[in-house]
Amino acid sequence: MRSTARSGPPGRRNAGHHHRSAAYRPLCATQVRQQRFGRCRSGLDPAEVDGYLRRIADELAALHAELARTREENARIKGALRDWQSRFGPRVVRG
Numbered sequence: 001m002r003s004t005a006r007s008g009p010p011g012r013r014n015a016g017h018h019h020r021s022a023a024y025r026p027l028c029a030t031q032v033r034q035q036r037f038g039r040c041r042s043g044l045d046p047a048e049v050d051g052y053l054r055r056i057a058d059e060l061a062a063l064h065a066e067l068a069r070t071r072e073e074n075a076r077i078k079g080a081l082r083d084w085q086s087r088f089g090p091r092v093v094r095g
Contacts, residue, residue: 026064027060028060028061028064029057029060029061029064030057032056032057033054033057035053037049
């Protein structure tokens with residue numbers, strides 16, 4: 001059975017990232033576009049496979065672009081929140 005214990009402060013666990021090996025590289029649109037398959041006598045229609053791979057590659061490229069925009073926006077919002085908190089957040093007086 002897999003352990004469900006998590007480490008790190010609440011709300012910051014894994015931050016939307018999943019554990020992957022150091023050798024893992026995300027699949028990119030170019031890899032999908034360049035993928036080739038062996039052909040056999042009773043195989044699939046090459047034009048249909050190529051068309052589908054192009055569609056997948058285009059969608060993958062759009063998702064990667066959207067993810068990059070989302071990460072940039074997330075960083076901007078986090079920075080704005082930190083600035084706001086430093087200006088208007090509660091002041092702790094230690095004495």
